[in-house]
Amino acid sequence: MAACLNGIKGQGLTMIKAQHFDSILAQSLYDSNMDQETLDAMWTACRESFPAFRRYLRKKGELLGHKNGLPFYDLFAPLQTGDKPAKTYTVEEAHDILLRELGKFTPDMAAFIDHAFKNDWIDLYPREGKGGGAFCAGVPHAEQSRVLTNFTGSLGDVSTLAHELGHAWHNHCMAGLPLCMRHEPMPLAETASIFNETLLANALRQGVEHDQLLALLDTDLQNSTQVVVDIYSRFLFESAVIEGKKTHNLSVDEMKQLMLEAQDQTYGDGLDPEYRHPYMWACKSHYYIPGLGFYNFPYAFGLLFGKGVYAQYLQKGAAFVPTYNKLLRSCGSDMVADVAASVGIDVRSVDFWRASLKTIEQDIDLFVKLADEQLKGQ
Numbered sequence: 125m126a127a128c129l130n131g132i133k134g135q136g137l138t139m140i141k142a143q144h145f146d147s148i149l150a151q152s153l154y155d156s157n158m159d160q161e162t163l164d165a166m167w168t169a170c171r172e173s174f175p176a177f178r179r180y181l182r183k184k185g186e187l188l189g190h191k192n193g194l195p196f197y198d199l200f201a202p203l204q205t206g207d208k209p210a211k212t213y214t215v216e217e218a219h220d221i222l223l224r225e226l227g228k229f230t231p232d233m234a235a236f237i238d239h240a241f242k243n244d245w246i247d248l249y250p251r252e253g254k255g256g257g258a259f260c261a262g263v264p265h266a267e268q269s270r271v272l273t274n275f276t277g278s279l280g281d282v283s284t285l286a287h288e289l290g291h292a293w294h295n296h297c298m299a300g301l302p303l304c305m306r307h308e309p310m311p312l313a314e315t316a317s318i319f320n321e322t323l324l325a326n327a328l329r330q331g332v333e334h335d336q337l338l339a340l341l342d343t344d345l346q347n348s349t350q351v352v353v354d355i356y357s358r359f360l361f362e363s364a365v366i367e368g369k370k371t372h373n374l375s376v377d378e379m380k381q382l383m384l385e386a387q388d389q390t391y392g393d394g395l396d397p398e399y400r401h402p403y404m405w406a407c408k409s410h411y412y413i414p415g416l417g418f419y420n421f422p423y424a425f426g427l428l429f430g431k432g433v434y435a436q437y438l439q440k441g442a443a444f445v446p447t448y449n450k451l452l453r454s455c456g457s458d459m460v461a462d463v464a465a466s467v468g469i470d471v472r473s474v475d476f477w478r479a480s481l482k483t484i485e486q487d488i489d490l491f492v493k494l495a496d497e498q499l500k501g502q
């Protein structure tokens with residue numbers, strides 16, 4: 125695996141010379157329609173948020189009976205949700221919830237979702253021979269979309285429907301544009317899906333019992349931790365490997381050491397130092413895609429931009445709806461910073477990212493509070 129990684133990053137360094145990029149990162153930014161200033165602003169706010177994520181990780185560790193931070197192997201451990209089995213949903217219930225909750229944003233969204241359900245745009249259930257996961261495919265010539273899910277009735281499945289129908293809504297907002305202006309770059313591709321997920325998650329948290337709320341928050345925070353903390357650790361690791369490769373082939377031991385250092389700078393004391401993961405570079409396929417360096421930072425951008433846009437909606441209410449739709453429509457037409465600026469968002473300012481991360485930090489505060497109550501009760 126180390127030989128592969130050396131080879132692929134070596135190829136990357138050769139190719140950027142031929143293509144006249146200053147660095148592999150410069151090429152990735154170019155492919156993402158992003159600039160360095162935007163990336164720096166986002167990372168600055170992310171680094172500031174790490175202490176909050178570490179608080180979450182240590183508290184989760186405590187809930188699971190660990191003394192010295194969370195071991196890496198328990199990052200995705202589910203939390204006990206009391207004696208009751210987790211609630212499940214029928215497709216009809218999911219349909220109703222989506223119409224009700226996303227319709228609060230705008231009735232047009234409810235009508236659109238209803239149309240998708242009633243016109244068989246969604247291949248809902250798992251069956252033999254069908255692929256797993258979920259996705260949305262635009263059919264621009266027909267101004268329609270098709271969605272694939274594997275619905276089994278969990279809350280996560282309802283959230284997945286909200287996510288994929290967000291992509292479909294994004295396609296819908298681009299109706300009538302020339303094809304060459306419909307392809308949004310990776311950082312903006314998840315804006316509508318994350319926005320929908322956040323709308324739904326916040327609605328479903330109302331009126332939920334404490335132990336279930338703790339589990340719901342944990343599910344969201346597991347994801348945010350990956351997207352903010354882990355992706356930044358991957359960024360540090362990949363930067364160090366590329367730097368090293370300029371002079372020599374990195375050994376397995378060197379890569380393990382670089383990965384541990386990257387985890388130390390990000391997860392810090394949130395993780396148990398005895399149980400970090402020196403081989404993370406051997407189990408993430410993203411590092412091994414030739415021609416695509418730094419595969420992951422657009423995902424961090426996507427999550428935080430979607431949440432940042434949601435924070436704007438909370439501030440401005442219904443007046444934000446046309447702005448939002450205009451934003452989605454222009455995603456494939458310009459540089460990321462200019463698309464955002466067209467609706468008054470400055471992605472080069474650290475404050476925009478701070479506001480977005482603040483919504484996650486509020487969840488962390490609530491998680492810690494509920495966890496403390498549970499620990500006291502034991």
Ligand SMILES: [Zn+2]
Nearest residue numbers: 287291314317
């Ligand atoms: Zn998506």
